[in-house]
Amino acid sequence: MEEINLDKLTPDVRKLNDIASVIFDTAWFAEQADNPEIYYMYRGLKHENDLRYDITVIPPFLMGTEPVKTLGHFHGTDSNEMYIVLEGEGFFLMQKGKDTVEDFYAIEGKTGDCIIIPKGYAHVTINPSPKPLKMANWVKETSGFDYETVKNKKGLCYYYTTKGWIKNTNYKNIPELRMEKPITCPENLDFLK
DSSP: OOOOOOTTSOOEEEEGGGGGGGOSOHHHHHTOOOOOEEEEEEEEEEEETTEEEEEEEEOOOEETTEEOBOOOEEEOSSOOEEEEEEESEEEEEEEEOSSBOOEEEEEEEETTOEEEEOTTEEEEEEOOSSSOEEEEEEEETTOOEEOHHHHHTTSSSEEEETTEEEEOTTSBSOOOOEEEOOBOOOSOOGGGO
């Protein structure tokens, strides 16, 4: 896939206050006077067969004891989503269940890896490294996104911090965290529809 030059494009920007409701280290957040930009979303860079291609760039940033992460959202049950790590490394968290958690796992992705977000799962991406994380995604154009459940629950059922993984007790029945592996990027994207 050819490289897309982002330098002349205007991204949607997430600032610190935009993800305030999902930050683990609330004491650190309460002391913040500034509202810095924390990640950049370049949406709709390509459109193919009812799929949309986006790129997200997450520079390194420590939010107290928690590395920078995306706000996160739930997907509907009608389509999968695929991420491709273009540069850097990150954790991709997957959760099934909006109150009682049925499944939860994390995938550590590095440059060249692909990660599938299954239908009906929520996901959050974390950049735990000192380098920027640049990732692309393919998603169905008509996919719906539920950000409110994640905000109301103050994140997914686990936080990743400098002290390790910590459970978010706003959920019921939090399963043990398991680690899964990324996949080889498929050439055919029909499975996303």
